[in-house]
Amino acid sequence: MTWQVRLIIAVIFLGSVCGQVSYSVPEEMPKGSLVGNIVQDLGLDIKRLKSGNAHVYTGDGTEYIELNKERGVLHIKERIDREVLCGETSPCALHFQIILENPIEYYGITVEIMDINDNAPRFKTTEMRFDVIESSLPGARFVLEKAMDPDVGVNGLQGYSLKPTDNFNLKLHSLPDGTKNVEMVLQKPLDREKQDELSLTLTAMDGGDPQMSGTVQIRITVLDANDNAPICVQTVYKASIMENSPGGTILTTVSASDTDEGSNAKVTYSISNSAEVVAELFQVDPDNGEVKLIGNVDYERAKRFEIDVQARDSVGHSDSCKVIVDVIDTNDNKPVINIMSKSKLISEDSKEGTVVAIINIQDADSGTNGQVNCVMNENIPFTIKSTSINVFSIVSDHVLDRETHSQFNISVTCSDEGVPSLSSSVTLTVQVSDVNDNAPAFENSSYEVHIKENNSPGLSIFSVKARDADWNQNARVSYILEEGTVNGASVSSYVSVNSDSGVIHAVRSFDYEQIKDFQFRVKAQDGGSPPLCSNVTVKILILDQNDNAPQILYPVLSGGSVVAEIVPRSADVGYLVTKVVAVDVDSGQNAWLSYKLLKSTDRALFEMGLQNGEIRTLRQVTDKDAVKQRLTVVVEDNGQPSRSATVNVNVAVADSFPEVLSEFTDFTQDKVYNDNLTFYLVLALAVVSFLFIVSIIAILSVKCYRWRREQLFYKSNGNLPVIPYYPPLYADVDGTGTLQHVYNYDMCRTTDSRKSDMKYVRPCSQSIISLDACGTQTLPHVQQKGANEVSENQVRLVLNHSIIYADLHTY
Secondary structure (H helix, E strand, C coil): CCCHHHHHHHHHHCCCCEEEEEEEECCCCCCEEEEEEHHHHHCHHHHHHHCCCEEEECCCCCCEEEEEEECEEEEEEECCHHHHHCCCCEEEEEEEEEEEECCEEEEEEEEEEECCCCCCCCCCEEEEEEEEECCCCCCCCEEECCCECCCHHHCCCEEEEECCCCCCEEEECCCCCEEEEEEEEEEECCCCCCCEEEEEEEEECCCCCCCCCEEEEEEEEEEEECCCCECCCCCCCEEECCCCCCCCCEEEEEEEEEECCCCCCCEEEEEECCCCHHHEEEEECCCEEEEHHHCCCCCCCCCCEEEEEECCCCCEEEEEEEEEEEECCCCCCCCCCEEEEEEEEEECCEEEEEEEEEEEEECCCCCCCCCCCEEEEECCEEEEEEEECCCEEEEEEECHHHHHHHCCEEEEEEECCCCCEEEEEEEEEEEECCCCCCCCCEEECCEEEEEEECCCCCCCEEEEEEECCHHHHHHHHEECCCCCECCCCEHHCCCCCCCCCCCCCCCCCCCCCCCCCEEEEEEEEEEECCCCEEEEEEEEEEEECCCCCCCCEECCCCCCCCCEEEECCCCCCCEEEECCCCCCCCCEEEEEECEEEEEEECCCCEEEEEECCEEEECCCCCCCCCHHHHHHHHEEEECCCCCEEEEEEEECCCCCCCHHHHHHHHHHHHHHHHHHHHHHHHHHHHHHHHHHHHHHHHHHHHHHHHHHHHHHHHHCCCCCCCEEEECCEECCCCCCCCCEEEEECCCCCCCCCCCCCEEEEEECCCCEEECCCCCCCCCCCCCCCCCCHHHHHHHHHHHHHHHHHHHHCCC
């Protein structure tokens, strides 16, 4: 370290008094030229300059200004060229310090270098050539090489002129960065046959006094064909490059399009800058337009470069674009992360602020490049805190939940404040230990299970499943059947639950006709301490099976009873004979019944309704049809496999009761037992005798009663009321017939003629005769033989009926 640097550091730490003064001088001043009097401007004493050993400190060792301690003035020590010192940067200034010792003092001096017009504009080349197709239209543009003038301000490049202007004139095109492109614009079409080459002079002029200029010759060759110029995709390209980037680094790719075809559309790229430093550092690929770095850039020497790239086709049509390259300063030391202490495990019930790690950060850089800030990855319940210089602690800042995150990968990134910032990262893995804070949870809020009836005991019905978000023993789930009753019995007599697997078994065989559904609750309990639990409702639905055959309600045969349906011979087609009624205690399609006529004495006479069980005549009944008809009906359900029941239906085809009676023996032949034949004959004889005596008494009573009424009538001159006689009411009291059979007989007698009127009310539907041992009879059809019958005929009718019933009992 030099004594000057040590002196500056001493001045900074001692806090000596500082002053500041500025001067302006033109460039190119001869050596010894006066810059300024610091004794007057800073208020110093000549003796202080001598005693303090005053001297100039520049920092880089280059001294353009020297101090005359004898006079207290500043002189030019070396010739100053503003263009060499600052290039295009404006304003241009020298910054240095006047250092005094005993005591230490320093003063800042700024000398602004003023530009003078000491440079004429000049072109990179002495000649520019263009090939212009003769078909080019007025307005075609040709970008010319720009002249370079190191001077600035009014001394810099101000304008151009072109001579002669017969075919072309100049046009300046402003760019976004403030510079201007020089374009040569065609004013009128060229004619290659008249003049195939043109020579123009382009002059660049500055604004100095005296004015300076530079010229270049433009050679134009007139060609045929290509009439489209390349067009750059972008006017300005921007790129950035690190100051330590290696050679060959691609900065950007410029692109221009030419709407021509073939060789006329081929575009070549070149750098048109006249500054030599650009050509030394950068290169453009003539074919693909890639701009590459071929030298070493230094941020301290140049912070930005502007590259003018020209896109030209094969005949000289061209366009240009600018590539602006920014040089980025480098920060070449990364922070170093050292883990001082860390915990691999943290309980999920830990309090906020629990420390899990302490880290130390070191960065070899200085200043802002050595100042380090650390951050962590987001969305984790931890934060990083600075506890002291370069020491950070990682602590929890939220409640932990192992079930949500059982492990955290904490990524710590430490970045310095350099530009660009450099960073280092480290990842810490922290496991979260479990506590029993979650109860088992069933997969469903409730379960509904179907099982067929007649199952075998022990059958596996269903499996409930509960999951516990905890870990290990805290997540071990056991299943328990909660106490309850089903139809007054304990639910455990119906089902059981496997404590480990949650499988539900049937303890008994279920019968759908007895119980259709039931429900119970299952509890899931974990193995934590204390244990946590939850429960769920399980509903068992019993599915019906076809385990019951149809039951026939009508017709019903009991004991020796025989039911016979009577069909008159006058019945039409579709006459309702009877209806078979059956039920099935199953449900659903197992209870859907269908009726079929299995056997029939005459299949052509009757038909069976498939769904309603109605037996109807299929054709007109004729006299040739047998009186006795036996039908066998089968009733089937719709189950799989189906079940069935059969019933025999006896049908009598007749118009009168004696006709039915003649065939009755055949109906009941199979039902009579020979052992009781004598008993029935004696009983029938007694009944007939009793009925005969009762009939004689009734006839005599009626005769006497009528005789007395006639006598009273004659004595009262015919004013007695008529008293009708009502014979007994005969009806089917078994209730097994399909229709009601009620017969009413109304009779009225006159007082003087011994003739009577009888009214016979027919039943509203077909008749049925029921023959059984209980003595209940149903009267068949009675034909009315005349409107006027003597009362004895009615008495005889009643007596004849009694005899008929007595005869039936004997059988």
